[in-house]
Amino acid sequence: KAGVTQTPRYLIKTRGQQVTLSCSPISGHRSVSWYQQTPGQGLQFLFEYFSETQRNKGNFPGRFSGRQFSNSRSEMNVSTLELGDSALYLCASSRGTGDLYEQYFGPGTRLTVT
Amino acid sequence: KQEVTQIPAALSVPEGENLVLNCSFTDSAIYNLQWFRQDPGKGLTSLLLIQSSQREQTSGRLNASLDKSSGRSTLYIAASQPGDSATYLCAVNNFGNEKLTFGTGTRLTIIP
Numbered sequence: 001k002a003g004v005t006q007t008p009r010y011l012i013k014t015r016g017q018q019v020t021l022s023c024s025p026i027s028g029h030r031s032v033s034w035y036q037q038t039p040g041q042g043l044q045f046l047f048e049y050f051s052e053t054q055r056n057k058g059n060f061p062g063r064f065s066g067r068q069f070s071n072s073r074s075e076m077n078v079s080t081l082e083l084g085d086s087a088l089y090l091c092a093s094s095r096g097t098g099d100l101y102e103q104y105f106g107p108g109t110r111l112t113v114t
Numbered sequence: 115k116q117e118v119t120q121i122p123a124a125l126s127v128p129e130g131e132n133l134v135l136n137c138s139f140t141d142s143a144i145y146n147l148q149w150f151r152q153d154p155g156k157g158l159t160s161l162l163l164i165q166s167s168q169r170e171q172t173s174g175r176l177n178a179s180l181d182k183s184s185g186r187s188t189l190y191i192a193a194s195q196p197g198d199s200a201t202y203l204c205a206v207n208n209f210g211n212e213k214l215t216f217g218t219g220t221r222l223t224i225i226p
Contacts, residue, residue: 004157033212043203043216056213090157094212101146101207103214105158 002027004093004106012112018079021109025072025093031055032074033103034066037088049074078111086113116141116208120217127194128225135189135220137204142185145207148214149178149189151200158203161189194224 005024013019025032033056034046045058049068068074072093078085088110092103117140127133137147146165150158162171162178164187170179177190187204201221205214 006157031212033214035214035216042218043205043214045213045215048212050212056211058213088155092158092212101212102160102163103148103205103212104160105150107157110155 006106010110021076023074023091029093031094033092035090081113116215118217124221126223137187139185148205150203196224
């Protein structure tokens with residue numbers, strides 16, 4: 001079974017631009033979560049989507065948004081990029097139902113804002 | 115607010131030794147706890163998941179234990195190998211949903 005895939009793997013953007021990251025979950029998984037990893041703050045939860053609806057949200061500004069499509073693929077968008085948005089963005093998928101909630105992570109997208 | 119701490123931040127041990135990594139959390143009302151490893155610049159690989167009703171889980175040379183009442187979990191690695199070198203992260207699920215609260219990780223180096 002294929003794992004979680006993320007595209008692109010690397011991105012370089014300029015302050016003020018916007019960016020869209022993509023995540024394809026494991027087949028059969030309906031939940032996709034997004035995390036930001038930085039050296040200073042570690043791994044922080046951004047949001048989670050299940051069946052095209054945002055189900056959980058972390059403490060990030062409105063510049064960070066996401067969506068999920070009917071095939072469970074998810075995109076994350078960051079508008080008006082700031083230098084502090086430079087990070088490794090990880091997505092994770094899970095079945096989204098049942099009682100295990102085991103998360104499987106993708107390889108991440110490394111975003112550099114200059 | 116849940117806080118997860120991992121001590122030490124870095125650990126170096128000679129190959130072949132058994133070792134223990136620690137994870138502590140402030141809110142003991144957890145749903146489950148998951149251990150991950152992360153290689154430099156890469157994503158997270160799930161190692162073990164312990165549900166709140168369990169005391170331990172084993173996979174190969176890895177054994178994870180959970181003591182909810184004291185807010186602690188340990189990851190035991192037997193007969194360490196250079197390939198075990200990575201950062202190990204524990205993550206707590208408090209709400210029975212997909213939101214995980216991560217520790218800051220322990221960077222493990224196995225010396226050949």
